[in-house]
Every structure is written in structure tokens, then in C-alpha cells.
Amino acid sequence: MREPRSAGFWPLAIVFALFVLFMYGPMFVIFVLSFQGPEGGLTFPLRGFSLHWFRQLAEGLGTVDIGAAFRRSLAVGVVVMGLTVLLSVLAGLAFRKKLRGGNALFYVTVASLIMPSIIVSLGIGLQFRLLDGGIKWLLEAVGATETLENYGTALGLFTSALGAHLTWTLPFGLLIMFAVFNRFNPAYEEAARDLGATPWQTFRHVVFPLIAPSVIGVGMFGFTLSWDEIARTSQAIxxxxxxxxxxxxxxxxxxxxxxxxLGTVTTVVSFLVMAVAVGLAMALGRRSRQRGRVPS
Incomplete structure (x- = not known):
């Protein structure tokens, strides 16, 4: 027989249900309202059911090129994801050993998490405007008149905006990888070296398969955080x-x-990325378990 519920179960269950409703209710409302008919409005009740507004979105919203903005966000998100994974894994490996100044470097890296995002964006924008001034002065000094006339700004999607996104994604990636390597058993690497494996072979065949699910999680964080970023991008794009x-x-x-x-499309992209990440992690877990089975 099941044990009876405690007296505090239902009040806590109601609080949890209200919390879930508060978190996901707005997203569900936007999802439903996006499927209205041509006469639909911005509030309930629904007026028809169709894909009319998605077709209008594909055709464009006035002077705004949604397709180009979508491609830009997708491109910078992929680049941020790759750099976040690469730098986080390398930093995690480096911090396994005692580094001179390592503590200061760590605190400087994660400091951007406690800085207001708009201040970070303004600072990056100011840096690149100063860089523009220096480049123009240098071009004028060397007499590169034609280059100076054609020069616009160093601010851009894969320069200042990329750096702004990395100030947001890298601290999360670093914290995840530090936690992973903090509980990583070095005996596996020692066994591989005893068997004659090179450092690269040890990382490829021993370390990486063990940390791969966490690496996938870092990549998912990198993409989704970049995909939704506004404040850090606003002054640095x-x-x-x-x-x-x-x-x-x-x-x-x-x-x-x-x-x-448009909100529904962006949300679906985020969920697709999360689904791919979870699927890859589950596939790697299954593969690892199959490799660990010993035939009888």
C-alpha cells in the first residue's frame, strides 16, 4: 500500500504548478496566438486557425529583413558555440594543473556574469570605436587614402558582437568544464599512458569520450545563450x-x-537545439554502456 501524502504535499504541489504556469504560460499563449486566422488580433479569443501569419513572416515584415536577421543570428550562434566549446575544454584541461595567476584569471573570466549586460555592451562598443579611431589615424599617417575612404568600422557581427556574446557564454562553459574535470579520475589517463598512448591519443580515446556529454551541454548553452542575447549585442553589433x-x-x-x-519560430529553434543536444548525449551514453559490457 502507498503511504499517505504528507500534510504539506498539496500546498507545495500548488506552488510548483503556479511556478510552472508562470514560467511557461506566456510561451504557450504566444504559441497559440501565432496560429490565428487573417483577422486575428493580439489577444484572445482566437479568430480562426491557420498558418497565415507564418506565411506573412516568410514574405517579410515591411522594411525588416527577417530572413537576413535569422541567418545572422544562426551564423553567430554556431561560431559562438564552437568557440565556447573549444576554449572551455582547453581551459578545463589547463586548470587541472597549478597555474601562476590562475585564480586571478578565473575571477576575471567569470566577472562578466556579475556586470550589467548593457554596461559590458557599452564598454565593448567604446573599445571598438577607439579602435576605429586608431585605424583611421594609422591609415592617414601612411597615406592610404583610398583604404581610408572605404573604411567603415571594426564593429560587426564577427568582431565586436562575437566578443560580446563570448563574455556571456564562456563563463558558463568554463564553470561546467571545471566541475567536470574536478571529479574526473586521472587513473584512466595514467592507464592509457602505461599502455603507450600519446597525450593526443589519451585525450581522443579516453578523456573526450568521458566528457563528451558535458561538451555537448556546453555547446547547447553557447548556442542558446547567443541565440537569445539582446543587451550585450545592442551597443556592439x-x-x-x-x-x-x-x-x-x-x-x-x-x-x-x-x-x-516570429517568437514561435525562434522558440522552436531553441527547442530543436536542445533536442539535438539531449539526443547526442543519450546516444553517447548508450554507446559508452555498450562498450563497457563484457561478453560472457
Whole structure:
């Protein structure tokens, strides 16, 4: 027989249900309202059911090129994901040994998490404007007049904006990898070296398969955090906009469910990335268990 529920179960269950509703209710409402008919509005009740607003979104929303903004966000998200994984894994490996100044380097790296995002963005934007001034002065000094006339700015998607996104994604990646390597058993590496494996072979065949699920998680964090980033991008993007910035701008000009359709598309992309990450982690876990079975 099952034990009876404690007196505090139902109050806690109600609080938890309200918390889940508060977290995911707005997303569900936007998802539902994006499927309204051509006469649909921004509030309930629904007026018809169709894909009309998704088709309008594909055709474009006035002067805003949603397709180009989507491609820019996707491209920078992939690059940020790759760099976050690479730098986090390398830093995790490096910090396994005692480093001179390692503590200071660690605190400097994670300090951006406690800085207001808009201040970080303003600082990066100012740095690159100063860099623009230095480059223009240098071009003028060497007499490169034609290059100077064609020079715009160093601010851009894969320069300042990329750096701004990394100040947000790298601390999370580093903290994850530090936690992983903190409980990593070095006996596996010692056994591989005893069997004659080189450092690269040890990492490829021993270390990486064991940390692969965590690496996938770091990649997922890197992409999703970059995909949704607004504040750190706003002052450091230059002359173009990412999809979240376009979405923010459209909230004051678009008064149709097309804005909800755009929100639904961006949310679906985030869920797809998470699903791929979970699927890869599960596949790696299954493969590891199969390798660990000893035939009878």
C-alpha cells in the first residue's frame, strides 16, 4: 500500500504548478496566438486557425529583413558555440594543473556574469570605436587614402558582437568544464599512458569520450545563450541587427500576430537545439554502456 501524502504535499504541489504556469504560460499563449486566422488580433479569443501569419513572416515584415536577421543570428550562434566549446575544454584541461595567476584569471573570466549586460555592451562598443579611431589615424599617417575612404568600422557581427556574446557564454562553459574535470579520475589517463598512448591519443580515446556529454551541454548553452542575447549585442553589433534585436524593435511597430509567429519560430529553434543536444548525449551514453559490457 502507498503511504499517505504528507500534510504539506498539496500546498507545495500548488506552488510548483503556479511556478510552472508562470514560467511557461506566456510561451504557450504566444504559441497559440501565432496560429490565428487573417483577422486575428493580439489577444484572445482566437479568430480562426491557420498558418497565415507564418506565411506573412516568410514574405517579410515591411522594411525588416527577417530572413537576413535569422541567418545572422544562426551564423553567430554556431561560431559562438564552437568557440565556447573549444576554449572551455582547453581551459578545463589547463586548470587541472597549478597555474601562476590562475585564480586571478578565473575571477576575471567569470566577472562578466556579475556586470550589467548593457554596461559590458557599452564598454565593448567604446573599445571598438577607439579602435576605429586608431585605424583611421594609422591609415592617414601612411597615406592610404583610398583604404581610408572605404573604411567603415571594426564593429560587426564577427568582431565586436562575437566578443560580446563570448563574455556571456564562456563563463558558463568554463564553470561546467571545471566541475567536470574536478571529479574526473586521472587513473584512466595514467592507464592509457602505461599502455603507450600519446597525450593526443589519451585525450581522443579516453578523456573526450568521458566528457563528451558535458561538451555537448556546453555547446547547447553557447548556442542558446547567443541565440537569445539582446543587451550585450545592442551597443556592439554595428550596422546590422541579429534576430532578437529585430524582434525587440518590432514589438513597437508590428501590431499583428506576425510578431507571435516570429517568437514561435525562434522558440522552436531553441527547442530543436536542445533536442539535438539531449539526443547526442543519450546516444553517447548508450554507446559508452555498450562498450563497457563484457561478453560472457
Amino acid at each position: 554595428g550596422d546590422v541587427n541579429t534576430l532578437p534585436l529585430e524582434l525587440q524593435g518590432l514589438t513597437s511597430t508590428v501590431t499583428t500576430p506576425a510578431i507571435y509567429a
